[in-house]
Amino acid sequence: MLRAGWARIHYMIQECPQSPGRKRRGKVPLRYLIKQLVLPPGGLLLLLLLAWWWRRRRPRLARACAVLGLGGLWLLSLPVVVEHGARLLEREPALLVNEWPTLAQRAEAIVVLGGGRERGDPAWGGDQPSLLALERARLASRLHWASGLPILVSGGLHFGEPPSEAELFAEVLAEDFGVTVRWLEGRSRTTWENARLSAPLLRDAGVRRIVLVTQAWHMPRARWCFERMGFEVVPAPMGFLGVANGRPFGGWLPEALSVWQSSQLLNEAAGLLLYPLLYR
Known part of the structure:
Protein backbone atom coordinates (compact mmCIF):
# COMPACT_ATOMS: atom_id res chain seq x y z
CA MET A 1 0.00 0.00 0.00
CA LEU A 2 2.68 2.49 1.01
CA ARG A 3 4.85 1.67 -1.97
CA ALA A 4 1.87 1.90 -4.30
CA GLY A 5 1.03 5.30 -2.89
CA TRP A 6 4.58 6.55 -3.37
CA ALA A 7 4.56 5.18 -6.90
CA ARG A 8 1.36 7.05 -7.69
CA ILE A 9 2.80 10.30 -6.34
CA HIS A 10 6.00 9.76 -8.30
CA TYR A 11 4.04 9.14 -11.49
CA MET A 12 2.29 12.46 -11.01
CA ILE A 13 5.51 14.35 -10.17
CA GLN A 14 8.05 13.17 -12.72
CA GLU A 15 11.18 15.15 -13.42
CA CYS A 16 11.03 17.80 -16.16
CA PRO A 17 14.11 20.02 -15.70
CA GLN A 18 13.81 21.80 -19.02
CA SER A 19 11.37 24.43 -20.19
CA PRO A 20 7.97 22.84 -20.79
CA GLY A 21 7.02 24.34 -24.15
CA ARG A 22 3.63 23.31 -25.47
CA LYS A 23 1.74 20.64 -23.58
CA ARG A 24 -0.89 18.18 -24.65
CA ARG A 25 -4.04 17.60 -22.63
CA GLY A 26 -4.26 14.82 -20.05
CA LYS A 27 -2.12 13.62 -17.20
CA VAL A 28 1.15 15.25 -18.19
CA PRO A 29 0.11 18.87 -17.54
CA LEU A 30 -1.32 17.82 -14.14
CA ARG A 31 1.95 16.10 -13.24
CA TYR A 32 3.91 19.15 -14.29
CA LEU A 33 1.59 21.47 -12.36
CA ILE A 34 1.87 19.44 -9.15
CA LYS A 35 5.64 19.33 -9.37
CA GLN A 36 5.88 23.07 -9.93
CA LEU A 37 3.64 23.76 -6.95
CA VAL A 38 5.38 21.36 -4.56
CA LEU A 39 9.06 21.93 -5.30
CA PRO A 40 10.73 25.31 -4.77
CA PRO A 41 10.30 28.02 -5.78
CA GLY A 42 6.62 27.12 -6.30
CA GLY A 43 6.13 25.87 -2.76
CA LEU A 44 7.72 28.99 -1.32
CA LEU A 45 5.50 31.23 -3.42
CA LEU A 46 2.50 29.31 -2.09
CA LEU A 47 3.66 30.13 1.44
CA LEU A 48 3.71 33.81 0.54
CA LEU A 49 0.21 33.49 -0.91
CA LEU A 50 -0.97 31.86 2.32
CA ALA A 51 0.68 34.64 4.32
CA TRP A 52 -1.36 37.20 2.40
CA TRP A 53 -4.55 35.12 2.74
CA TRP A 54 -4.18 34.69 6.51
CA ARG A 55 -2.84 38.17 7.27
CA ARG A 56 -6.00 39.16 9.20
CA ARG A 57 -7.54 35.93 10.40
CA ARG A 58 -4.30 34.23 11.51
CA PRO A 59 -1.62 36.91 11.74
CA ARG A 60 0.95 34.76 13.57
CA LEU A 61 0.65 31.95 11.08
CA ALA A 62 0.76 34.49 8.27
CA ARG A 63 4.00 35.94 9.62
CA ALA A 64 5.52 32.47 9.88
CA CYS A 65 4.57 31.70 6.27
CA ALA A 66 5.99 35.02 5.11
CA VAL A 67 9.28 34.46 6.92
CA LEU A 68 9.62 30.92 5.57
CA GLY A 69 8.67 31.96 2.05
CA LEU A 70 10.91 35.00 1.83
CA GLY A 71 13.76 33.32 3.69
CA GLY A 72 13.58 30.27 1.47
CA LEU A 73 13.59 32.33 -1.71
CA TRP A 74 16.57 34.34 -0.46
CA LEU A 75 18.53 31.18 0.34
CA LEU A 76 17.70 29.64 -3.03
CA SER A 77 19.01 32.74 -4.79
CA LEU A 78 22.48 32.69 -3.19
CA PRO A 79 25.42 31.25 -5.19
CA VAL A 80 27.11 30.26 -1.94
CA VAL A 81 24.12 28.06 -1.05
CA VAL A 82 24.26 26.42 -4.49
CA GLU A 83 27.99 25.81 -4.07
CA HIS A 84 27.74 24.09 -0.70
CA GLY A 85 24.50 22.28 -1.49
CA ALA A 86 25.96 20.83 -4.68
CA ARG A 87 28.92 19.41 -2.80
CA LEU A 88 26.53 17.16 -0.90
CA LEU A 89 25.29 15.64 -4.17
CA GLU A 90 28.37 15.70 -6.39
CA ARG A 91 30.02 12.62 -4.95
CA GLU A 92 31.77 11.33 -8.05
CA GLY A 239 28.82 20.63 -15.03
CA PHE A 240 29.95 20.72 -11.41
CA LEU A 241 28.16 23.31 -9.28
CA GLY A 242 30.03 22.54 -6.07
CA VAL A 243 33.10 24.55 -7.04
CA ALA A 244 34.18 28.00 -5.89
CA ASN A 245 31.43 30.31 -7.12
CA GLY A 246 33.83 33.17 -7.90
CA ARG A 247 31.18 35.81 -7.20
CA PRO A 248 31.78 39.15 -5.45
CA PHE A 249 31.19 39.09 -1.70
CA GLY A 250 31.62 35.33 -1.63
CA GLY A 251 28.34 34.61 -3.40
CA TRP A 252 26.09 36.17 -0.76
CA LEU A 253 24.31 38.43 -3.26
CA PRO A 254 21.16 36.93 -4.85
CA GLU A 255 21.11 35.81 -8.49
CA ALA A 256 18.24 34.54 -10.62
CA LEU A 257 20.35 31.67 -11.98
CA SER A 258 20.94 30.38 -8.46
CA VAL A 259 17.19 29.93 -7.94
CA TRP A 260 17.05 27.52 -10.89
CA GLN A 261 20.22 25.72 -9.79
CA SER A 262 18.96 25.36 -6.23
CA SER A 263 15.68 23.95 -7.54
CA GLN A 264 17.57 21.31 -9.52
CA LEU A 265 19.59 20.34 -6.46
CA LEU A 266 16.44 20.00 -4.36
CA ASN A 267 14.84 17.92 -7.10
CA GLU A 268 17.84 15.60 -7.03
CA ALA A 269 17.81 15.36 -3.25
CA ALA A 270 14.14 14.40 -3.36
CA GLY A 271 14.87 11.82 -6.05
CA LEU A 272 17.64 10.24 -4.00
CA LEU A 273 15.23 9.85 -1.09
CA LEU A 274 12.28 8.58 -3.11
CA TYR A 275 13.90 6.27 -5.65
CA PRO A 276 14.96 3.55 -3.16
CA LEU A 277 11.36 3.52 -1.88
CA LEU A 278 9.84 3.34 -5.34
CA TYR A 279 12.22 1.03 -7.20
CA ARG A 280 13.56 -2.08 -5.50
Whole structure:
Protein backbone atom coordinates (compact mmCIF):
# COMPACT_ATOMS: atom_id res chain seq x y z
CA MET A 1 0.00 0.00 0.00
CA LEU A 2 2.68 2.49 1.01
CA ARG A 3 4.85 1.67 -1.97
CA ALA A 4 1.87 1.90 -4.30
CA GLY A 5 1.03 5.30 -2.89
CA TRP A 6 4.58 6.55 -3.37
CA ALA A 7 4.56 5.18 -6.90
CA ARG A 8 1.36 7.05 -7.69
CA ILE A 9 2.80 10.30 -6.34
CA HIS A 10 6.00 9.76 -8.30
CA TYR A 11 4.04 9.14 -11.49
CA MET A 12 2.29 12.46 -11.01
CA ILE A 13 5.51 14.35 -10.17
CA GLN A 14 8.05 13.17 -12.72
CA GLU A 15 11.18 15.15 -13.42
CA CYS A 16 11.03 17.80 -16.16
CA PRO A 17 14.11 20.02 -15.70
CA GLN A 18 13.81 21.80 -19.02
CA SER A 19 11.37 24.43 -20.19
CA PRO A 20 7.97 22.84 -20.79
CA GLY A 21 7.02 24.34 -24.15
CA ARG A 22 3.63 23.31 -25.47
CA LYS A 23 1.74 20.64 -23.58
CA ARG A 24 -0.89 18.18 -24.65
CA ARG A 25 -4.04 17.60 -22.63
CA GLY A 26 -4.26 14.82 -20.05
CA LYS A 27 -2.12 13.62 -17.20
CA VAL A 28 1.15 15.25 -18.19
CA PRO A 29 0.11 18.87 -17.54
CA LEU A 30 -1.32 17.82 -14.14
CA ARG A 31 1.95 16.10 -13.24
CA TYR A 32 3.91 19.15 -14.29
CA LEU A 33 1.59 21.47 -12.36
CA ILE A 34 1.87 19.44 -9.15
CA LYS A 35 5.64 19.33 -9.37
CA GLN A 36 5.88 23.07 -9.93
CA LEU A 37 3.64 23.76 -6.95
CA VAL A 38 5.38 21.36 -4.56
CA LEU A 39 9.06 21.93 -5.30
CA PRO A 40 10.73 25.31 -4.77
CA PRO A 41 10.30 28.02 -5.78
CA GLY A 42 6.62 27.12 -6.30
CA GLY A 43 6.13 25.87 -2.76
CA LEU A 44 7.72 28.99 -1.32
CA LEU A 45 5.50 31.23 -3.42
CA LEU A 46 2.50 29.31 -2.09
CA LEU A 47 3.66 30.13 1.44
CA LEU A 48 3.71 33.81 0.54
CA LEU A 49 0.21 33.49 -0.91
CA LEU A 50 -0.97 31.86 2.32
CA ALA A 51 0.68 34.64 4.32
CA TRP A 52 -1.36 37.20 2.40
CA TRP A 53 -4.55 35.12 2.74
CA TRP A 54 -4.18 34.69 6.51
CA ARG A 55 -2.84 38.17 7.27
CA ARG A 56 -6.00 39.16 9.20
CA ARG A 57 -7.54 35.93 10.40
CA ARG A 58 -4.30 34.23 11.51
CA PRO A 59 -1.62 36.91 11.74
CA ARG A 60 0.95 34.76 13.57
CA LEU A 61 0.65 31.95 11.08
CA ALA A 62 0.76 34.49 8.27
CA ARG A 63 4.00 35.94 9.62
CA ALA A 64 5.52 32.47 9.88
CA CYS A 65 4.57 31.70 6.27
CA ALA A 66 5.99 35.02 5.11
CA VAL A 67 9.28 34.46 6.92
CA LEU A 68 9.62 30.92 5.57
CA GLY A 69 8.67 31.96 2.05
CA LEU A 70 10.91 35.00 1.83
CA GLY A 71 13.76 33.32 3.69
CA GLY A 72 13.58 30.27 1.47
CA LEU A 73 13.59 32.33 -1.71
CA TRP A 74 16.57 34.34 -0.46
CA LEU A 75 18.53 31.18 0.34
CA LEU A 76 17.70 29.64 -3.03
CA SER A 77 19.01 32.74 -4.79
CA LEU A 78 22.48 32.69 -3.19
CA PRO A 79 25.42 31.25 -5.19
CA VAL A 80 27.11 30.26 -1.94
CA VAL A 81 24.12 28.06 -1.05
CA VAL A 82 24.26 26.42 -4.49
CA GLU A 83 27.99 25.81 -4.07
CA HIS A 84 27.74 24.09 -0.70
CA GLY A 85 24.50 22.28 -1.49
CA ALA A 86 25.96 20.83 -4.68
CA ARG A 87 28.92 19.41 -2.80
CA LEU A 88 26.53 17.16 -0.90
CA LEU A 89 25.29 15.64 -4.17
CA GLU A 90 28.37 15.70 -6.39
CA ARG A 91 30.02 12.62 -4.95
CA GLU A 92 31.77 11.33 -8.05
CA PRO A 93 35.07 12.90 -9.13
CA ALA A 94 35.58 14.06 -12.69
CA LEU A 95 36.87 11.57 -15.24
CA LEU A 96 40.31 12.99 -15.97
CA VAL A 97 41.42 13.60 -19.55
CA ASN A 98 44.36 11.21 -19.23
CA GLU A 99 41.88 8.41 -18.43
CA TRP A 100 39.85 8.83 -21.60
CA PRO A 101 42.06 6.80 -24.01
CA THR A 102 41.90 3.74 -21.72
CA LEU A 103 38.14 3.71 -21.21
CA ALA A 104 37.73 0.81 -23.64
CA GLN A 105 39.50 -1.34 -21.06
CA ARG A 106 36.88 -0.46 -18.44
CA ALA A 107 33.63 -0.29 -20.44
CA GLU A 108 31.93 -1.38 -23.67
CA ALA A 109 29.71 1.64 -24.34
CA ILE A 110 29.04 5.28 -23.49
CA VAL A 111 25.53 6.09 -22.24
CA VAL A 112 24.37 9.72 -22.41
CA LEU A 113 21.15 10.81 -20.72
CA GLY A 114 18.95 13.40 -22.38
CA GLY A 115 18.84 16.73 -20.60
CA GLY A 116 15.72 18.37 -22.01
CA ARG A 117 14.90 20.37 -25.09
CA GLU A 118 14.06 23.93 -26.09
CA ARG A 119 10.97 24.35 -28.22
CA GLY A 120 10.87 25.95 -31.65
CA ASP A 121 14.14 27.88 -31.77
CA PRO A 122 13.84 30.13 -34.86
CA ALA A 123 17.61 30.22 -35.32
CA TRP A 124 17.64 26.47 -35.93
CA GLY A 125 14.19 26.05 -37.44
CA GLY A 126 12.88 23.74 -34.76
CA ASP A 127 13.43 22.10 -31.39
CA GLN A 128 16.95 21.90 -30.01
CA PRO A 129 18.61 20.14 -27.06
CA SER A 130 18.83 22.22 -23.91
CA LEU A 131 22.09 23.71 -22.68
CA LEU A 132 22.36 20.84 -20.20
CA ALA A 133 22.06 18.34 -23.04
CA LEU A 134 24.62 20.16 -25.16
CA GLU A 135 27.07 20.05 -22.27
CA ARG A 136 26.60 16.28 -22.10
CA ALA A 137 26.94 15.95 -25.87
CA ARG A 138 30.27 17.73 -25.85
CA LEU A 139 31.78 15.43 -23.24
CA ALA A 140 30.27 12.30 -24.79
CA SER A 141 31.76 13.14 -28.17
CA ARG A 142 35.19 13.75 -26.68
CA LEU A 143 35.03 10.45 -24.81
CA HIS A 144 33.96 8.68 -28.00
CA TRP A 145 36.84 10.03 -30.08
CA ALA A 146 39.36 9.30 -27.33
CA SER A 147 38.20 5.75 -26.58
CA GLY A 148 36.39 4.52 -29.70
CA LEU A 149 33.44 3.37 -27.60
CA PRO A 150 29.96 3.42 -29.21
CA ILE A 151 27.28 5.73 -27.81
CA LEU A 152 23.74 5.12 -26.59
CA VAL A 153 21.50 8.16 -26.16
CA SER A 154 18.48 7.94 -23.87
CA GLY A 155 15.62 10.45 -23.69
CA GLY A 156 11.97 10.32 -24.60
CA LEU A 157 9.06 12.56 -25.49
CA HIS A 158 8.25 15.36 -23.10
CA PHE A 159 4.53 16.02 -22.89
CA GLY A 160 4.04 13.43 -25.61
CA GLU A 161 5.27 15.54 -28.50
CA PRO A 162 7.97 14.45 -30.98
CA PRO A 163 10.82 14.55 -31.63
CA SER A 164 12.30 12.68 -28.70
CA GLU A 165 15.29 13.97 -26.79
CA ALA A 166 17.29 11.03 -28.13
CA GLU A 167 16.56 12.01 -31.75
CA LEU A 168 17.55 15.63 -31.15
CA PHE A 169 20.66 14.53 -29.28
CA ALA A 170 21.72 12.15 -32.05
CA GLU A 171 21.25 14.86 -34.66
CA VAL A 172 23.46 17.29 -32.75
CA LEU A 173 26.13 14.64 -32.16
CA ALA A 174 26.19 13.84 -35.88
CA GLU A 175 26.06 17.36 -37.30
CA ASP A 176 28.07 19.30 -34.72
CA PHE A 177 30.48 16.70 -33.35
CA GLY A 178 30.77 14.18 -36.19
CA VAL A 179 29.63 11.26 -34.03
CA THR A 180 27.21 8.56 -35.17
CA VAL A 181 25.06 7.19 -32.35
CA ARG A 182 24.85 3.40 -32.16
CA TRP A 183 21.64 3.08 -30.10
CA LEU A 184 18.63 5.35 -29.55
CA GLU A 185 16.26 4.95 -26.61
CA GLY A 186 13.43 7.41 -27.19
CA ARG A 187 10.63 6.45 -24.79
CA SER A 188 11.95 7.27 -21.30
CA ARG A 189 10.53 10.12 -19.22
CA THR A 190 12.50 9.71 -16.00
CA THR A 191 15.99 8.73 -14.91
CA TRP A 192 14.69 5.32 -13.85
CA GLU A 193 13.17 4.79 -17.28
CA ASN A 194 16.45 5.91 -18.88
CA ALA A 195 18.06 2.90 -17.22
CA ARG A 196 15.19 0.42 -17.55
CA LEU A 197 14.54 1.05 -21.24
CA SER A 198 18.21 1.31 -22.21
CA ALA A 199 19.07 -1.97 -20.52
CA PRO A 200 17.64 -4.33 -23.21
CA LEU A 201 19.44 -2.47 -26.00
CA LEU A 202 22.75 -2.74 -24.19
CA ARG A 203 22.31 -6.35 -23.07
CA ASP A 204 21.42 -7.48 -26.59
CA ALA A 205 24.76 -6.01 -27.70
CA GLY A 206 26.63 -7.78 -24.92
CA VAL A 207 27.31 -4.58 -22.98
CA ARG A 208 27.71 -4.97 -19.22
CA ARG A 209 30.00 -2.05 -18.40
CA ILE A 210 29.15 1.52 -19.35
CA VAL A 211 30.56 5.04 -19.15
CA LEU A 212 27.67 7.16 -17.87
CA VAL A 213 27.52 10.82 -18.92
CA THR A 214 25.38 13.36 -17.07
CA GLN A 215 25.70 16.39 -14.80
CA ALA A 216 27.64 15.85 -11.58
CA TRP A 217 24.65 16.65 -9.38
CA HIS A 218 22.50 14.15 -11.31
CA MET A 219 25.11 11.38 -11.32
CA PRO A 220 24.33 9.69 -7.95
CA ARG A 221 20.72 8.97 -8.91
CA ALA A 222 21.58 8.07 -12.50
CA ARG A 223 24.34 5.71 -11.42
CA TRP A 224 22.06 4.07 -8.84
CA CYS A 225 19.44 3.41 -11.53
CA PHE A 226 21.86 1.77 -13.97
CA GLU A 227 23.50 -0.29 -11.25
CA ARG A 228 20.05 -1.56 -10.28
CA MET A 229 19.77 -2.78 -13.87
CA GLY A 230 22.94 -4.81 -13.35
CA PHE A 231 25.48 -2.60 -15.12
CA GLU A 232 28.95 -1.72 -13.94
CA VAL A 233 29.16 2.08 -14.19
CA VAL A 234 32.16 4.29 -14.88
CA PRO A 235 30.90 7.79 -13.96
CA ALA A 236 31.74 10.67 -16.30
CA PRO A 237 30.20 13.70 -14.58
CA MET A 238 30.44 17.28 -15.75
CA GLY A 239 28.82 20.63 -15.03
CA PHE A 240 29.95 20.72 -11.41
CA LEU A 241 28.16 23.31 -9.28
CA GLY A 242 30.03 22.54 -6.07
CA VAL A 243 33.10 24.55 -7.04
CA ALA A 244 34.18 28.00 -5.89
CA ASN A 245 31.43 30.31 -7.12
CA GLY A 246 33.83 33.17 -7.90
CA ARG A 247 31.18 35.81 -7.20
CA PRO A 248 31.78 39.15 -5.45
CA PHE A 249 31.19 39.09 -1.70
CA GLY A 250 31.62 35.33 -1.63
CA GLY A 251 28.34 34.61 -3.40
CA TRP A 252 26.09 36.17 -0.76
CA LEU A 253 24.31 38.43 -3.26
CA PRO A 254 21.16 36.93 -4.85
CA GLU A 255 21.11 35.81 -8.49
CA ALA A 256 18.24 34.54 -10.62
CA LEU A 257 20.35 31.67 -11.98
CA SER A 258 20.94 30.38 -8.46
CA VAL A 259 17.19 29.93 -7.94
CA TRP A 260 17.05 27.52 -10.89
CA GLN A 261 20.22 25.72 -9.79
CA SER A 262 18.96 25.36 -6.23
CA SER A 263 15.68 23.95 -7.54
CA GLN A 264 17.57 21.31 -9.52
CA LEU A 265 19.59 20.34 -6.46
CA LEU A 266 16.44 20.00 -4.36
CA ASN A 267 14.84 17.92 -7.10
CA GLU A 268 17.84 15.60 -7.03
CA ALA A 269 17.81 15.36 -3.25
CA ALA A 270 14.14 14.40 -3.36
CA GLY A 271 14.87 11.82 -6.05
CA LEU A 272 17.64 10.24 -4.00
CA LEU A 273 15.23 9.85 -1.09
CA LEU A 274 12.28 8.58 -3.11
CA TYR A 275 13.90 6.27 -5.65
CA PRO A 276 14.96 3.55 -3.16
CA LEU A 277 11.36 3.52 -1.88
CA LEU A 278 9.84 3.34 -5.34
CA TYR A 279 12.22 1.03 -7.20
CA ARG A 280 13.56 -2.08 -5.50
